Amino acid sequence: MSILSLQNVSKSFESLKVTDGVSFDVPKGEALGIIGPNGAGKSTLFNLITGNLMSDNGKIFYDGRDVTRVPAMRRCLNGVGRSFQIPQPFEKLTVFENLVVAGAFGRDTSEAEVTQACAEILERTEMIDRANVPAGQLRLLERKRLELARALATDPKLLLLDEIAGGLTDAECQSLIQTIRDIHKSGVTIIWIEHVLHALTSVVERLLVLDFGRVIGIGEPGEIMESREVREIYLGIEV
The missing domain is CATH 3.40.50.300 (P-loop containing nucleotide triphosphate hydrolases)
Incomplete structure (x- = not known):
């Protein structure tokens, strides 16, 4: 199908x-x-x-x-989730906070479920060690991974x-x-x-x-x- x-x-x-x-x-x-x-x-x-x-x-x-x-x-x-060609995260928010925002608005579920899902996505996208880093401080590869992670946060x-x-x-x-x-x-x-x-x-x-x-x-x-x-x-x- x-x-x-x-x-x-x-x-x-x-x-x-x-x-x-x-x-x-x-x-x-x-x-x-x-x-x-x-x-x-x-x-x-x-x-x-x-x-x-x-x-x-x-x-x-x-x-x-x-x-x-x-x-x-x-x-x-x-x-339906997507990434954009030019990543534009919320630069003053941390990597984890960026995911939570995407998950909170992009999926119909509870805050606790969103938080748990975002932690798992950081592991999948190899960004867990950057979870508390402001998005504005990321290198290009990390910004690309964050863009991918934000798309995944919408499930x-x-x-x-x-x-x-x-x-x-x-x-x-x-x-x-x-x-x-x-x-x-x-x-x-x-x-x-x-x-x-x-x-x-x-x-x-x-x-x-x-x-x-x-x-x-x-x-x-x-x-x-x-x-x-x-x-x-x-x-x-x-x-």
């Missing part, structure tokens, strides 16, 4: 069409990667899935329900990751990949936008390629990266 289904979803800003008739399904438990050149509409697609933007046309189904006009807060409470069934590996060293990237693998193995469905292809393809089962808001390919990573159209459009290689 699909946890997410987009059917002919489109979004325009005045005369600019940034999402053009996008249709695809994501089965429960899958890890799907999304790639495409800058300006392809990847982040807009995430905003449509989360409800931060409303589509002009088409339908979005989450967990069997039509959520096309459901607001972002309700989608979050129903299990997502569907986790959207937006270029979470960007700007990291190879060693930092490998460490973060293992954390994402562990999250995926726990049963969380993942959709991951990423330009760091080796990170993406080491986790996902399928790749979806966007170009000018259109889906130009979706399938097994090796097959997609061998596609003539993908290599010409995404990699800039004339075949």
Whole structure:
């Protein structure tokens, strides 16, 4: 069964069409990667899935329900979580306090359950030793891990990751990949936008390629990266 289904979803800003008739399904438990050149509409697609933007046309189904006009807060409470490309934590709050805020507003449960869950998430994301550090003092990798932890604090069934590996060293990237693998193995469905292809393809089962808001390919990573159209459009290689 699909946890997410987009059917002919489109979004325009005045005369600019940034999402053009996008249709695809994501089965429960899958890890799907999304790639495409800058300006392809990847982040807009995430905003449509989360409800931060409303589509002009088409339908979005989450967990069997039509959520096309459901607001972002309700989608979050129903299990749609996300990280953002540029982490923007509450810098004067500690790492732990940042998680508690996310958990308190992003899940429908008691304060005690939120507190316990946040402690466990800090362990999973290797941030437990930074729990009492103000978020403004974190290094880049730690800020990325905090962004991931804040998304997990909402208890997502569907986790959207937006270029979470960007700007990291190879060693930092490998460490973060293992954390994402562990999250995926726990049963969380993942959709991951990423330009760091080796990170993406080491986790996902399928790749979806966007170009000018259109889906130009979706399938097994090796097959997609061998596609003539993908290599010409995404990699800039004339075949």
